[in-house]
Amino acid sequence: MIYLFFALWAATAAAAFFARSRRTVHLLCTTYFAVHALFAAMLFAGGLYGTPSGGFFSFDAAGTLFYVLMAVVAAFVSLHSERYLKDDDIKTYRVYFAQLMLLTTAITGVYFADNIAVTWILMEATTLCAAGIIYHRRSEASLEATWKYLFVCSTGIAIAYLGILLLSAAAQNESLDYASLPRLIADGNPLYLKTAFLLILTGYSCKMEIFPLYTIGVDANFAAPAPASALISTGLVNAGFLAIFRIYRLFAATEVFDWVRHVMVIIGVLSLAVGAMFLRRTNNYKRFLSYSTVENMGIAAIGLGIGGAGVWAAILHVTCHTLIKSSLFLQMAVVRQIYNGYRINRIGDYININRIGAVGMIAGMVAVLAFPPSPLFVSELMILSQTLADGAWWLAAGIVLLLCIVIYSICYRVIKMCYQPNQDELHLSKIDTRLSYSALTLLAAALVAGFWQPEPLRRIIDIIANM
Amino acid sequence: MLLSLIILYVITLIYLSIVERFRNYASIIAFQGWILLGIALLRLHSLDWIELSFIILETLIFKALIVPAILMRVIKKTKINRVRKSGSSQFNALLLSVAALAASALATYYAADSSVHMIFFGVALYALLSGLILIVLRSRIFTHMVGFLVIENGVFLFSMAIGVEMPLLINTAILLDILISVLMLGMFMTKVDDKIHSVDSESLTHVKD
Numbered sequence: 303m304i305y306l307f308f309a310l311w312a313a314t315a316a317a318a319f320f321a322r323s324r325r326t327v328h329l330l331c332t333t334y335f336a337v338h339a340l341f342a343a344m345l346f347a348g349g350l351y352g353t354p355s356g357g358f359f360s361f362d363a364a365g366t367l368f369y370v371l372m373a374v375v376a377a378f379v380s381l382h383s384e385r386y387l388k389d390d391d392i393k394t395y396r397v398y399f400a401q402l403m404l405l406t407t408a409i410t411g412v413y414f415a416d417n418i419a420v421t422w423i424l425m426e427a428t429t430l431c432a433a434g435i436i437y438h439r440r441s442e443a444s445l446e447a448t449w450k451y452l453f454v455c456s457t458g459i460a461i462a463y464l465g466i467l468l469l470s471a472a473a474q475n476e477s478l479d480y481a482s483l484p485r486l487i488a489d490g491n492p493l494y495l496k497t498a499f500l501l502i503l504t505g506y507s508c509k510m511e512i513f514p515l516y517t518i519g520v521d522a523n524f525a526a527p528a529p530a531s532a533l534i535s536t537g538l539v540n541a542g543f544l545a546i547f548r549i550y551r552l553f554a555a556t557e558v559f560d561w562v563r564h565v566m567v568i569i570g571v572l573s574l575a576v577g578a579m580f581l582r583r584t585n586n587y588k589r590f591l592s593y594s595t596v597e598n599m600g601i602a603a604i605g606l607g608i609g610g611a612g613v614w615a616a617i618l619h620v621t622c623h624t625l626i627k628s629s630l631f632l633q634m635a636v637v638r639q640i641y642n643g644y645r646i647n648r649i650g651d652y653i654n655i656n657r658i659g660a661v662g663m664i665a666g667m668v669a670v671l672a673f674p675p676s677p678l679f680v681s682e683l684m685i686l687s688q689t690l691a692d693g694a695w696w697l698a699a700g701i702v703l704l705l706c707i708v709i710y711s712i713c714y715r716v717i718k719m720c721y722q723p724n725q726d727e728l729h730l731s732k733i734d735t736r737l738s739y740s741a742l743t744l745l746a747a748a749l750v751a752g753f754w755q756p757e758p759l760r761r762i763i764d765i766i767a768n769m
Numbered sequence: 770m771l772l773s774l775i776i777l778y779v780i781t782l783i784y785l786s787i788v789e790r791f792r793n794y795a796s797i798i799a800f801q802g803w804i805l806l807g808i809a810l811l812r813l814h815s816l817d818w819i820e821l822s823f824i825i826l827e828t829l830i831f832k833a834l835i836v837p838a839i840l841m842r843v844i845k846k847t848k849i850n851r852v853r854k855s856g857s858s859q860f861n862a863l864l865l866s867v868a869a870l871a872a873s874a875l876a877t878y879y880a881a882d883s884s885v886h887m888i889f890f891g892v893a894l895y896a897l898l899s900g901l902i903l904i905v906l907r908s909r910i911f912t913h914m915v916g917f918l919v920i921e922n923g924v925f926l927f928s929m930a931i932g933v934e935m936p937l938l939i940n941t942a943i944l945l946d947i948l949i950s951v952l953m954l955g956m957f958m959t960k961v962d963d964k965i966h967s968v969d970s971e972s973l974t975h976v977k978d
Binding site: 419430433443445446447448449456471494521525585589 | 900945949
């Protein structure tokens with residue numbers, strides 16, 4: 303069944319590559335997301351949920367949750383991109399949308415892959431699709447970012463592959479299915495398992511945007527068109543998170559699991575520290591949002607490392623971060639249209655120039671900083687509570703200290719954008735409040751989850767946390 | 770025979786650390802392609818003939834012929850010959866390479882068990898470290914690309930240790946090779962040199978904080 307959908311998505315994307323008018327591109331985009339809607343309907347109402355498909359895929363809870371989030375974000379990204387790229391020529395326009403569709407398809411594959419090698423192949427496919435989007439502007443900066451992205455991601459993915467080979471050796475080369483691997487590696491050589499985990503974590507860190515290969519995601523978000531950054535910084539990051547989470551779960555039955563958790567905590571704290579430091583340093587609003595992603599993924603990694611309620615909190619954190627961060631990136635696309643840039647030291651007076659956009663930025667700031675009623679408040683509080691319950695007060699103190707730096711940096715930058723006198727060139731005719739309202743809806747959905755987490759959401763997170 | 774080929778492969782990795790001309794890099798990558806072909810023939814002869822033919826053809830055509838040819842074309846196009854800009858002397862690079870070899874041997878001694886052909890694991894680890902050393906020590910973008918190809922070859926070699934039982938893994942590694950290497954080499958040849966007009970990684974510093 304899933305191969306049929308892959309074929310339909312790929313065919314639509316391929317058709318978009320050869321579209322001769324914007325209307326055709328829009329029509330193909332609509333078709334593409336209609337197929338996604340049909341797929342989602344079959345997932346929930348057609349009995350696909352919980353079943354295996356095609357030998358290498360499975361429609362499990364984790365894949366389904368992140369797929370639904372990604373499909374919603376991708377639909378918003380597509381809508382915003384139409385306005386954002388309206389001055390582009392048809393050639394670059396159609397290539398962008400075709401690559402966006404291919405990236406969405408590849409990410410879908412990563413979410414539902416039920417085999418560690420298939421996850422890895424599709425992860426590599428996301429690199430190829432994302433590289434095309436990053437190079438969209440055809441400028442020196444975008445070429446540099448694309449080259450770095452391809453180079454570092456490919457090296458990272460090759461390192462992850464070495465880890466997979468080691469894991470395969472530990473499993474006596476019997477199977478690479480996620481379902482069979484826990485049993486096969488339960489008595490595996492501990493040194494193999496540890497090395498395999500380190501290699502896979504390092505390799506996939508370029509996708510999840512955590513330490514050590516986080517920089518490449520930041521560069522990618524910087525160079526890609528802002529709406530596409532919304533997808534890269536959420537859907538693709540979640541693909542990295544899910545790939546690492548599945549590996550993390552495989553190790554739960556092994557004797558090295560405690561060691562794995564410690565590694566996750568160290569990686570999480572380092573990511574949080576790097577995010578906190580660079581949030582203060584950067585002078586570009588898109589890089590600024592990307593470092594916020596690094597910081598938030600660091601928190602999620604800490605949640606996994608702590609274990610217990612921390613795992614549940616990490617999944618909630620990543621889920622809600624998807625809605626909040628995509629909303630902020632889409633708001634940033636509107637900012638780019640008005641100021642023709644992202645320079646933090648020059649952009650200002652946004653509250654008077656585009657009030658609804660400024661409200662979106664400030665509300666997004668409140669949400670991403672985990673102030674109530676943000677759902678991230680719930681997840682971060684759970685992670686801190688679990689840390690204290692485990693007696694790791696020093697870790698909790700370190701997290702709080704780093705979060706204070708994050709809060710100061712984000713508040714300072716966002717308030718500066720809204721209230722400092724503007725020093726940049728303005729393009730007032732490009733203000734489109736509909737886009738600001740549209741981006742706000744994603745944020746509103748996240749804030750609702752802060753007040754009230756619906757039962758199906760709680761249940762699916764329960765299932766994922768206890769996978 | 771298999772052992773001789775693997776030792777030859779290790780020698781190419783050591784030699785790589787002291788190479789001064791880009792032509793030699795391309796030649797070494799080509800030579801590694803031929804060695805990998807020999808290893809694949811000896812190691813994987815028990816596979817189904819379709820799978821074996823695919824692997825052999827890929828190694829021969831892609832690793833031993835196409836990639837070195839593209840590297841040579843890049844050298845001609847960019848007109849760069851020497852590893853002039855080096856952050857470290859050849860002696861230091863050699864020292865690091867030998868240290869990496871010793872570390873790999875040590876890791877292999879402690880890690881290898883009956884499930885993995887011990888020597889494949891050690892050589893793959895050494896290839897990974899050699900590639901990383903090239904990337905870190907040299908400032909030329911071209912050398913970084915060679916470093917990546919060295920890592921790829923190492924991973925491919927290790928997949929052959931496991932792949933007798935799981936050909937899917939080898940085919941996967943081949944897919945990685947074809948997709949990424951062609952894309953990166955193509956991008957380097959058609960875009961990077963034209964737009965950035967420099968072959969040094971120092972020129973890739975516009976995207977930063």
